[in-house]
Amino acid sequence: MCVTCGCGNTNNTTLSNQNGQSIPLHTHTHEHPHTHTHEHPHSHEHPHSHEHPHSHEHSHTHEHPHSHEHSHTHEHPHSHEHSHTHEHSHTHEHSHERTHEHTHSHEHPNENTDEHPPKASKAAVTEVLDLHLLEQRVLDKNDRIAERNRGFFAGRGVFALNLMSSPGAGKTCLLERTLREIGAPCAVIEGDQATSLDAEAIRATGTPAIQVNTGKGCHLEAEMIWAALPQLPLQDKTLLFIENVGNLVCPSLFDLGEHKRIVLMSVTEGENKPLKYPHIFRSADLVLLTKIDLLPYLDYDLPRALDAIHTIQPDAAILQVSARSGDGMAAWYDWLRQQKA
Amino acid sequence: MHELSLTRDILRVALQHANGQTIRSIRLHVGTLTNIEISALRFCFDACAAGTLAEGATLHIDTIPARAQCLGCEQILSLPSFAALCPCEKKARLRILSGDELLIKEMETEPCA
Numbered sequence: 001m002c003v004t005c006g007c008g009n010t011n012n013t014t015l016s017n018q019n020g021q022s023i024p025l026h027t028h029t030h031e032h033p034h035t036h037t038h039e040h041p042h043s044h045e046h047p048h049s050h051e052h053p054h055s056h057e058h059s060h061t062h063e064h065p066h067s068h069e070h071s072h073t074h075e076h077p078h079s080h081e082h083s084h085t086h087e088h089s090h091t092h093e094h095s096h097e098r099t100h101e102h103t104h105s106h107e108h109p110n111e112n113t114d115e116h117p118p119k120a121s122k123a124a125v126t127e128v129l130d131l132h133l134l135e136q137r138v139l140d141k142n143d144r145i146a147e148r149n150r151g152f153f154a155g156r157g158v159f160a161l162n163l164m165s166s167p168g169a170g171k172t173c174l175l176e177r178t179l180r181e182i183g184a185p186c187a188v189i190e191g192d193q194a195t196s197l198d199a200e201a202i203r204a205t206g207t208p209a210i211q212v213n214t215g216k217g218c219h220l221e222a223e224m225i226w227a228a229l230p231q232l233p234l235q236d237k238t239l240l241f242i243e244n245v246g247n248l249v250c251p252s253l254f255d256l257g258e259h260k261r262i263v264l265m266s267v268t269e270g271e272n273k274p275l276k277y278p279h280i281f282r283s284a285d286l287v288l289l290t291k292i293d294l295l296p297y298l299d300y301d302l303p304r305a306l307d308a309i310h311t312i313q314p315d316a317a318i319l320q321v322s323a324r325s326g327d328g329m330a331a332w333y334d335w336l337r338q339q340k341a
Numbered sequence: 342m343h344e345l346s347l348t349r350d351i352l353r354v355a356l357q358h359a360n361g362q363t364i365r366s367i368r369l370h371v372g373t374l375t376n377i378e379i380s381a382l383r384f385c386f387d388a389c390a391a392g393t394l395a396e397g398a399t400l401h402i403d404t405i406p407a408r409a410q411c412l413g414c415e416q417i418l419s420l421p422s423f424a425a426l427c428p429c430e431k432k433a434r435l436r437i438l439s440g441d442e443l444l445i446k447e448m449e450t451e452p453c454a
């Protein structure tokens with residue numbers, strides 16, 4: 001790992017381009033110049049604020065008096081504007097300028113006006129640490145790159161779909177059949193931990209495909225999509241299918257810049273997947289119940305499965321499909337054609 | 342293990358702001374709806390911080406409980422687990438009030454000598 005910026009360039013993600021040639025992906029181009037000139041490279045580029053419709057109400061009163069683990073007692077209430085006013089600007093004016101010398105020592109009531117004089121606190125305490133208020137979203141970087149992807153898609157007139165499921169739910173088979181039948185310009189980004197088998201299967205349909213191998217990574221991130229995009233021929237009205245790494249947990253946190261999220265659930269996986277993995281289903285715009293050609297051989301409780309989806313994500317469209325028999329595929333194509341960026 | 346990539350992002354932000362100073366603690370707010378395994382996060386943090394200015398730093402994690410408000414009956418519920426709909430007779434949608442935050446709140450560094 002890069003010691004300066006903490007970025008994961010041990011992260012051995014690779015891309016294979018259209019010809020199957022492997023391209024290492026050190027996209028971590030260290031945009032942060034780490035001249036550390038305090039001016040916070042992030043500030044302005046943060047258009048995300050609005051996406052947080054939830055935020056404002058939680059006034060977030062913070063029980064953490066911020067004292068506990070610090071050996072030195074006293075409830076210096078330290079109540080920082082933790083009222084957290086949440087227009088989610090949580091703005092990056094923060095940090096360095098504010099590094100008030102939080103002397104960590106006794107009864108400085110610390111109304112948090114940052115420049116409270118570092119009152120010669122009695123108690124020959126220990127040490128003086130600088131406190132930096134950061135208020136940064138952990139996913140901020142990913143979300144910014146996702147936003148850039150979205151801008152790219154908008155500029156090209158590309159419609160991007162993020163397909164997520166457990167391994168083997170039928171993402172690749174669904175895509176292969178879809179690409180042969182839909183009759184619209186398409187392109188595919190395939191995410192897997194290893195091999196470019198899926199991309200090869202997709203290319204066999206005549207559709208351009210890029211494989212992203214995430215190595216140990218269990219999900220795609222926006223940066224990987226950004227790196228793959230220049231490798232794909234993308235024209236106006238292209239449907240860009242992104243097959244995420246087979247995993248029902250990790251991909252859900254990472255915005256790729258997609259327009260719609262599709263979660264696949266095969267009828268061989270049981271009816272309760274949405275209840276067991278609510279996070280990913282909560283974010284779905286469409287749930288595809290796959291492999292329905294197998295229903296005659298299973299005692300699958302279809303109403304229960306539909307109800308489980310509805311409980312977690314009442315707004316999701318639900319379609320039942322079989323890439324094997326073709327059942328339900330027409331409705332899926334209709335859904336795709338109705339989508340607009 | 343998305344905790345690994347999250348840890349890298351946490352460290353990246355912290356080290357960037359530390360400006361060469363040694364990091365002693367980092368405080369996170371992690372909502373219970375984020376699907377993050379706290380123990381995995383701690384494990385990844387210790388592993389990734391080794392050899393950086395954050396080596397040995399304490400990771401304070403405040404878990405933020407999930408609360409939601411029913412758009413029908415307007416009651417505020419705490420969400421022990423996921424639900425999109427209120428248990429009230431209106432079965433209306435719930436709007437999340439808290440629990441989805443994933444924030445690096447603050448950190449402490451040793452001052453420059």
Ligand SMILES: Nc1nc2c(ncn2[C@@H]2O[C@H](COP(=O)(O)OP(=O)(O)O)[C@@H](O)[C@H]2O)c(=O)[nH]1
Pocket residue numbers: 165166167168169170171172173174246290291292293294321322323324325
């Ligand atoms: N019976 C049946 N099997 C399917 C269907 N779709 C995929 N499969 C099988 O499920 C397995 C996994 O499919 P794949 O598309 O590779 O899943 P992925 O890991 O989600 O991409 C393969 O053996 C497919 O042949 C389907 O509609 N019906």
Ligand SMILES: [Mg+2]
Pocket residue numbers: 171172198243
């Ligand atoms: Mg696949």
Ligand SMILES: [Zn+2]
Pocket residue numbers: 411412413414415416427428429430431432433
């Ligand atoms: Zn209600």
